[in-house]
Amino acid sequence: MNKPAPLDEEQVHPAKDRNFVTALARGLELLRAFGAGEEYLGNAELSSRTGIPRPTVSRLTYTLTQLGYLKHNTRLEKYRLGPGILALGYRFLANQGIREIARPFMQQLAEATDCNVSLGASDKTSMVYIESCHGSGPLIMRLDVGSRLPLATTAIGRAWLCGIPSDRRNAVLAELAEAHGSAWPALEAGFKRSQEDYQRYGFCLSEGDWQSQISAVATPLILEDGAEVMAINCGGASHRLSHQVMVENLGPRLKQLAKQILGELQHGG
Numbered sequence: 001m002n003k004p005a006p007l008d009e010e011q012v013h014p015a016k017d018r019n020f021v022t023a024l025a026r027g028l029e030l031l032r033a034f035g036a037g038e039e040y041l042g043n044a045e046l047s048s049r050t051g052i053p054r055p056t057v058s059r060l061t062y063t064l065t066q067l068g069y070l071k072h073n074t075r076l077e078k079y080r081l082g083p084g085i086l087a088l089g090y091r092f093l094a095n096q097g098i099r100e101i102a103r104p105f106m107q108q109l110a111e112a113t114d115c116n117v118s119l120g121a122s123d124k125t126s127m128v129y130i131e132s133c134h135g136s137g138p139l140i141m142r143l144d145v146g147s148r149l150p151l152a153t154t155a156i157g158r159a160w161l162c163g164i165p166s167d168r169r170n171a172v173l174a175e176l177a178e179a180h181g182s183a184w185p186a187l188e189a190g191f192k193r194s195q196e197d198y199q200r201y202g203f204c205l206s207e208g209d210w211q212s213q214i215s216a217v218a219t220p221l222i223l224e225d226g227a228e229v230m231a232i233n234c235g236g237a238s239h240r241l242s243h244q245v246m247v248e249n250l251g252p253r254l255k256q257l258a259k260q261i262l263g264e265l266q267h268g269g
């Protein structure tokens with residue numbers, strides 16, 4: 001894999017802006033470099049993942065450690081995310097009043113269908129679960145709050161793309177094309193099928209596109225007249241969720257769930 005070019009102001013923010021702080025952007029990119037299940041990363045790994053020069057990475061990790069956003073393991077000479085990040089995450093979730101409103105409706109659908117029902121928000125080329133409910137029966141996969149799913153291959157990512165304004169969608173699709181390279185034409189075809197599904201049914205499908213044993217249906221939650229868009233999904237084992245089940249059963253029920261959540265939001269919860 002080719003090493004990315006150093007992250008400079010023109011790359012992060014093409015139109016030069018005196019108000020844009022490149023050092024802050026670089027620090028945030030370091031924090032984003034920590035993936036799920038990866039507890040420790042060293043300066044060399046962080047530099048490789050972000051394209052930020054290693055001397056700059058060393059200064060940034062030192063600063064982030066002093067602020068509590070990273071913890072340094074002196075034996076390993078590596079870093080992990082610190083309690084400051086956890087505090088920020090909890091503050092974000094605490095401010096998402098939609099979670100408290102949505103959860104009872106989501107749990108009801110999860111138990112009725114024995115599926116995973118989740119609410120997600122976008123983060124670059126991923127969707128991040130900010131709430132997740134599970135049925136009581138055996139599920140093939142349980143994904144919890146904080147789980148990250150790709151935009152291009154999941155129902156929830158495709159639903160979010162369908163829900164955002166066209167100009168923003170085109171910009172995100174361009175980012176996805178650059179990120180996925182030669183794999184993008186096939187992924188784009190899958191998204192176009194989802195667009196057709198959304199126009200026809202009001203929800204998107206992913207039938208083994210993300211993982212072969214997982215299928216899901218999802219619909220966008222368009223909030224504040226489009227100022228913010230989230231998405232909600234319902235998924236489970238592919239052998240249980242046939243195309244007919246998703247189109248005739250889960251999809252309509254998920255649309256009704258979205259209407260209930262939006263109705264509660266409009267009436268102040």
